[in-house]
Amino acid sequence: MSTIADRTAGTRIVIRAEDVWKSYDDGAITVLRGVNFEACQGQAVALCGPSGCGKSTLLHLVGGLDEPDRGRVVVNGVELNRRRDMVQFLRHEVGFVFQLHNLIPDLTLEENCLLPAQAAGVDRRAARERLMHLAERTGLQHRLTQRIQKLSGGERQRTALCRALMNRPRILLADEPTGSLDERTTATVFDLLLDLARSEGVTLLMATHDLALARACDRVVTMHDGRIHEPQPVLS
Numbered sequence: 228m229s230t231i232a233d234r235t236a237g238t239r240i241v242i243r244a245e246d247v248w249k250s251y252d253d254g255a256i257t258v259l260r261g262v263n264f265e266a267c268q269g270q271a272v273a274l275c276g277p278s279g280c281g282k283s284t285l286l287h288l289v290g291g292l293d294e295p296d297r298g299r300v301v302v303n304g305v306e307l308n309r310r311r312d313m314v315q316f317l318r319h320e321v322g323f324v325f326q327l328h329n330l331i332p333d334l335t336l337e338e339n340c341l342l343p344a345q346a347a348g349v350d351r352r353a354a355r356e357r358l359m360h361l362a363e364r365t366g367l368q369h370r371l372t373q374r375i376q377k378l379s380g381g382e383r384q385r386t387a388l389c390r391a392l393m394n395r396p397r398i399l400l401a402d403e404p405t406g407s408l409d410e411r412t413t414a415t416v417f418d419l420l421l422d423l424a425r426s427e428g429v430t431l432l433m434a435t436h437d438l439a440l441a442r443a444c445d446r447v448v449t450m451h452d453g454r455i456h457e458p459q460p461v462l463s
């Protein structure tokens with residue numbers, strides 16, 4: 228029987244979790260109980276499972292926002308615990324899109340998106356060019372000078388997507404990125420997310436409760452009892 232690993236043979240593994248454990252409240256709540264997981268360069272992986280099963284926790288560990296109690300998280304070939312340059316990692320290698328956009332409401336779309344580029348020391352002209360490209364791809368080119376508080380929910384999520392991709396990360400972590408949107412806007416934002424991730428060769432790991440969105444990804448993995456379960460691919 229062919230496995231996911233066979234089907235993606237020759238493709239670089241960019242995310243690897245090895246026997247990852249994570250608990251909260253001094254061990255009172257154990258959320259991850261030996262998670263093993265791999266994602267290859269350019270794959271779009273949906274992370275599903277019931278509320279509270281640990282999807283966000285796993286995204287945080289992969290994104291370097293938190294540390295496992297036990298086990299290893301290796302991203303782009305380097306174990307996160309051993310990295311001395313976490314700021315560089317967060318600025319350049321990984322992008323985040325959350326359910327609530329986390330944009331600064333008083334700043335304009337443009338100002339919000341340029342912030343990560345400025346923090347990373349990207350040349351202002353190059354940053355603006357990058358923003359123009361992303362704004363065109365997401366249909367936001369006419370909204371650049373608008374304050375976030377004046378944008379619709381879908382426009383805010385599209386802005387969050389642009390901001391996450393500004394510094395050309397190789398990995399995009401999305402936590403219920405359409406969770407606060409209506410059905411039609413969800414479809415628009417998700418299509419853009421997947422389309423941009425694919426065209427930029429970004430590995431997408433997306434936590435979602437929306438099975439229709441999950442099925443549009445390259446792989447669906449489900450969390451249950453603190454571990455990951457992945458259906459074997461059906462052979463044609």
Ligand SMILES: Nc1ncnc2c1ncn2[C@@H]1O[C@H](COP(=O)(O)OP(=O)(O)OP(=O)(O)O)[C@@H](O)[C@H]1O
Pocket residue numbers: 251252256258276277278279280281282283284285434
């Ligand atoms: N910082 C924290 N302190 C204590 N408990 C936490 C913390 N973060 C998460 N938890 C708990 O860990 C469990 C898993 O939470 P997590 O947010 O990872 O689940 P989830 O699968 O993403 O849920 P949802 O689908 O509802 O977003 C929950 O019981 C949650 O209450």
